[in-house]
Amino acid sequence: MATEIKAPVFPESVADGTIATWHKQPGEAVSRDEVICDIETDKVVLEVVAPADGTIVTIIKGEGDTVLSNEVIAQFEEGAVSGAAQTQAVQGNVEQAASQTEAGAAPVVERAQQVSDQAPAVRKALTETGIAAGDVAGTGRGGRITKEDVANHQTKPAAAAVAPLSVAIGERIEKRVPMTRLRKRVAERLLAATQQTAMLTTFNEVNMKPIMEMRAQFKDAFEKRHGARLGFMSFFVKAATEALKRYPAVNASIDGDDIVYHGYYDIGVAVSSERGLVVPVLRDTDRMNYAEVENGIRAYAGKARDGKLGIEDMTGGTFTITNGGTFGSLLSTPILNTPQTAILGMHKIQERPMAVNGQVEILPMMYLALSYDHRLIDGKEAVGFLVTIKELLEEPARLILDL
Template sequence: MNTVNIIVPDLPESVTDATVSVWHKKIGDKVKRDEILVDIETDKVILEIPASADGCLENILEKEGVTVSSHQILGYLQVNNNHNLSLTADALNITPMITAQEIVTSNELSSCPLGPARRRLISANNRNQKEFEQQTIIKDSLQVNTEPNLIRSIETVDPMALETQSNISAMELRSERRIPMTRLRKRMVERLLHVNNTTAMLTTFNEVNMQPIITLRKEYGELFEKRHSIRLGFMSFYVKATVNALKRYPEINASIDSTDIVYHDYFDISIAVSTPRGLVTPILKNVDTLSMSEIEKQIKILATKGRNNKLTVEELTGGTFTITNGGVFGSLMSTPLINPPQSAILGMHSIKDRPVASNGKIVILPMMYLALSYDHRLIDGRESVSCLVTIKEFLEDPTRLLLDV
């Protein structure tokens, strides 16, 4: 048998260290080649480290929660050249499984107290106490005893004693848990504080009538899905309207680098996705070249990868503008925080039926609030408000997206 090292792979660029997140195997466990041994978490992604060959996990050097760096040894894998490991329970120091029947010993059974009704039943049937209890202990543990004698005895219990016992139980339930933040959460906190401390952030609001898009989806949604094998959602409309507005107001798509303004002639849109680890913003690259169906497919792929912790560093790096849709969680209005080094972010919200004045009449329409947060150091009120109004106009009249008017 040979022993090979389990090492930390090359970390992504700009990432100096990582944290051991989860060991999927314990010392002594058999493993197959390419089976995941351990996950390590960086500021951006989770990296999975697989087994290099069939074998057995011999030792773990770095436990969960420890900070590690590139090429550091995490543990040792004992490789069987014949691929035939036969490890015994004694060699692995594994305690044999104990069954429920073995736990309940005869001594414990004989010490169980018998009520009057149970003693009468044993006497009537001329049965041994030990035999009777062995046959009824499981049944009694699963059922509520409703014998009249027991009910009467419960009624005579001191209410004050019951109240005291209830208070003790309630206090026992008042527990607390303390767990360390994930690296992603720590990094998110740092970035959010950085935004508050270094930007002059303002938010402008507007509202949009979503009836035209809802009607369009009802009319062509089924045909669109048959044609492109993807559901026609709202996000493709949001992205298309945003990109067309950014083309007219390039400051919204720009960023500040020291004392320079960097104008981006491409459109990489970050889409905020909620994952078990926290909020991530994978990127749709070159969105201006994508069709509606391609946007929907890429959003679905990125969202699935995010929920499964499969996003790569490349899919999270860059971005010139961010769209976040709090409406999927029921948010009616919010002030989204800028995703640095970007200069603006668009917040979409819940679509709600509201009374609106239209052509001199009060009508009920599906309305949605829009919020554009921006860095006032770079973007003035005229550009921010005009950009948001342009997005509103594109969404209220989707035909303008085709005609670019």
């Protein structure tokens, strides 16, 4: 007896999703907990797994279709391959073969047009690998290309060199690809932040020499004791947490005509992934030690790299830290991560000549930027908050001694 396979239950912040890839087709055997489908939302990619050993009987929602929370996307039959599924799979193969025979050697233009209707995940894979759509043989239903087809094409031995297509001198080539749901959602949120908040940015600079010396002195012992690499981010998270305690408005948010003061400290740390910038949240950072912060960030980075970040990992947050210095940025004005009212931007550590007690010294300096919503946070509070972070970083003993 066939049972229903449904989309996951989306949280309130996610309205719907898009079927990105079907990894299994009707008639194919699947194992319990094997991934059979990817659903792309505006935050994460959710995996749908087989409820038991069996076969996919019917796919109700194809690749590229929009699905709602808990909506039926396929019919599944537990146990051996069903006769209905086998019949449907054979019929599909026959229809595909017939269409290929009728089409003959289809022009590359037609195959490229065929792939233009593929799921976002497939288009993204083709774009990232630089593989032409017409060069990939589609094994999906109706000859559609899957992510596995792109990956398999990459691993094939190189064929004989083909003469490059002649391009007229002066011809300029363009490539048009649709935005992923995540990129569209990020664009909407950034635009809303600039249009719906009174955003202002204040700057300062911090001498990183004390932290660098402390890190050099204790990093080996720290890693041996805690199994975590001592980085700079843990110092910034702890300094920001202490500064948030002293300036509650920076840890607040605006909800309509109300100000919500949060009595906890959940700091989002911006992490770069293949799908774009994501902001997983470290919970209750006031209760975390440096090792827990470092291990938390490392775990999130690994999940982001493997595409395993869940919606619960990125929900909430009362303050955000972003590190443009990872990519070499010397100075920037970060955009608010609404509904939060402030965001701290870290930057590249750059050696510069500085005046110290009437003498010129070469010091490792970093520019800090605090963007804030002026509707809630006054300039005095914003500057005081940033100066507090500067002082805590330049004298790390203050963090330990609670000064």
